[in-house]
Amino acid sequence: MRWTLKPKPAEETVNRLSKELGVNTVIATLLAQRGIETFDAAKQFFRPQLSDLHDPFLMKDMDKAVARIEQAIANEENILVYGDYDVDGTTSVALLSSYLKSYYPNVATYIPDRYDEGYGISYKGIDFAEDNGFSLIIALDCGIKAIDKVAYASEKGINFIICDHHRPGAEIPKAVAVLDPKRKDCDYPYKELCGCGVGFKLIQALSEKRGLQIDDLLLYLDLVATAIGADIVPITGENRVLAYYGLKVINSNPRVGFQAILAQVKKKTLTITDVVFIIAPRINAAGRMKHGNHAVALLTETDVNRAAEYASEIEQFNTDRRDTDKTITQEALMQIVANNEENRKTTVVYHENWHKGVIGIVASRLTETYYRPTLVFTKSGEKLAASARSVRGFDVYNALEGCSEFIEQFGGHKYAAGLTLHEKDFESFKNEFEKVVSETIDPKLLQPELQIDAEIDLTEITPKLYRLLKQFAPFGPGNMTPVFMTQGLKDTGWGKCVGEDKTHLRITVKQGNSPQFVCIGFGMAEKQDIACGDAPFKAAYVIDENEWQGNVSLQLRLKDIRE
Structure with missing residues (x-):
């Protein structure tokens, strides 16, 4: 790995922030690196509010989309909510369909078959809409390049509303409305929404027209947070607000489908990383191994027993997926060498x-x-x-x-x-x-890059520092978990390789007369000679918590070590 130390922000900015917020210079430095340079910006960062969300009608064509949906409801038309088969697509479909069904019955969902139809809007999906009397298709997480498909639907008298976040081509489909913040002619202030995020802006706009408050939409944010994590979009700006509240919903009042998944993995409090590695792969597994409809069924189910059956089915898909990807990865690596x-x-x-x-x-x-x-x-x-x-x-x-x-x-x-x-x-x-x-x-x-936020001494690592660092969450692109670097470390003599196959490194370090810290380096057994010799070394790490037999202590999770 090449280590890159992030540039230090201006000293006067750090000192001013430190004074205004009553925090040490380490925290002030981390904030300034993230573009947070005022008291108000820090308040917005540490205490996200739903009121910070932008007006959905700032998105180009939002007024047209809302008007067409209201017209469809007034005329008792059949609405087909169409989405891709991945996490972003299936959560989007679950979000919009369950919202519309809460006050209008003539709504159905459609997820294309990965193998038969492929990605995005398909002719087969449009034919299905025609055969079953749907006059409006709302496409989520796909459609921005479906020029021919939208034209084909128009010939059949079927209207399209597209909610996408992928980059448009030179031409925009001739749909009734095309919601995509990445459109060059769209002035929406935040460009990094995922597909489910764009779907959320649509239900936010529909809700405003119905006289509802933003708090009435809280229960949908577990889906949005999952899509944000799975689609690896930046957790900045509006995404940070949506992920922050979505995680609260997941941890306090998750939908029945999430409860069924979590019952199988026995995990208490979830971070965005847990969402990415626990919930998202299982939702994805349905579309990968069988059909995305299974994921939508789980995410919209309200009966606990039925949800448990769906989750059990999806758990099996996920097991099959793991076996399959392991086999193919080995074959691919052999092909590269051969x-x-x-x-x-x-x-x-x-x-x-x-x-x-x-x-x-x-x-x-x-x-x-x-x-x-x-x-x-x-x-x-x-x-x-x-x-x-x-x-x-x-x-x-x-x-x-x-x-x-x-x-x-x-x-x-x-x-x-x-x-x-x-x-x-x-x-x-x-x-x-x-x-x-x-x-x-x-x-x-x-060459893989390890970005280091700041160099610090071990004496600066305190429970108070860790409490403040935790408030930087949710972490993700644009706001990664802070990585620190410390020089002049020495093992206290307890260093060893651990784990079933002895691939991990566990050492206890100190720096001069500093307090001692336990470090764990997963998959870093080959660094034992550097860490456990007599020579001092430097380490890059994140500060973490370790719970052992009821005792909680700070530990350093190693990213890399060097002589």
């Missing part, structure tokens, strides 16, 4: 029988291993489909645009995307992707 491709700037692998539902996870695993932009392909009908993942600082979406002559269809974000192409174009695409990335990537981005 083809002598360890030294490329990209990873592009393909096997026609790989499970389409897990190629995104496999791409993430390969990125962790080789740390370079990665694509995993499989056969999907007559074409090849791929999931792309990137490394920090490199825009894989732009790189794919540079290879567009070989791509049939693609969409996504800076760090994650999906695409399809014809099999005959695979080798040409693979070579072009390597060429584009090689020419545009800064070589240092191909």
Whole structure:
């Protein structure tokens, strides 16, 4: 890893913040690094309020979307809520459909089949709407590039409202309303909402028209927080408010479906990280291994016994998913070695029988291993489909645009995307992707970066500091858990490798005459010689809590150590 120490904010800013807030300079430094430089900004950061949320009608076409939904309800039309099969899509569908059904009965849901229909709006979904008398489709977390599909629906007399957060192409679909803060002509103040976040803005607008208050929508925020965590959007601004209150709902009054998931994992208080690693994979597993409808059914279920059945089913999907992605990851790693491709700037692998539902996870695993932009392909009908993942600082979406002559269809974000192409174009695409990335990537981005917020001494680590650090949560992109660095550390003689397979490192350190701290480094057994020798070393870590036999103490969770 290359260690990067974040620039120190201006000393006068840190000192002023420290004085105004009554906090030490470590906390003031962390705040200033996050762009929080005034008392009011700090208050908003530490005490998010629902009143901080923006007016939903600032989003372009929101008035048109609300008017069309009100018209559909007045005319007793059938409304189809359509969403993608991942966490963001299924939570969006659960959110909007359950909200509309709370006061209007003629609402149904549709999740496309990952294998039969693929990502986004499908002709099959539109035909389903026509066959079943739906005159309005509200698409969530997809649709921003569905120009032909929306035109096809129009010919059948079916209107579309699109709620998306992906980057638009050169043309916007001719829908009744297109809600997407990333539209160039949209002045909405916050651009980083996930799909479920855009769906929430729609129900916020509908609620305002119905004379409801924002507090009336609190019960939907568990879904929004889950989507924010799963879709890896920045936890800043509006997303921070939504995630903050969503976590409160998850931990105090979660929907029945979440209760059923949590009953199986026996976890008490969840952080956003727990949501990402416990709830999200299970919701995702339905669409990956079977069908996204299972996830929507669980998330909208109100009967405890039925929810428990759904959760048990989804637990099995998740177990199958884990086994499948482990097998495919091993096969992909073998393919890279067999083809002598360890030294490329990209990873592009393909096997026609790989499970389409897990190629995104496999791409993430390969990125962790080789740390370079990665694509995993499989056969999907007559074409090849791929999931792309990137490394920090490199825009894989732009790189794919540079290879567009070989791509049939693609969409996504800076760090994650999906695409399809014809099999005959695979080798040409693979070579072009390597060429584009090689020419545009800064070589240092191909080495994992450990960003360090501040250098501190062990004497500065106190229970009060930790209490304040906890208030920085929820953590995520744009507001990561603070990483500290301390030099001149020495092991007190108790250092050893621990765990069943002795892959983790546990040491007790001090710095001069400082208090001692226990450190745990997961997967860091190979650093034992550095840590347990006589020479002093430096460590990068996050401050954590350890609970053992009822005793709670501060510990340092190691990220890396160096001589």
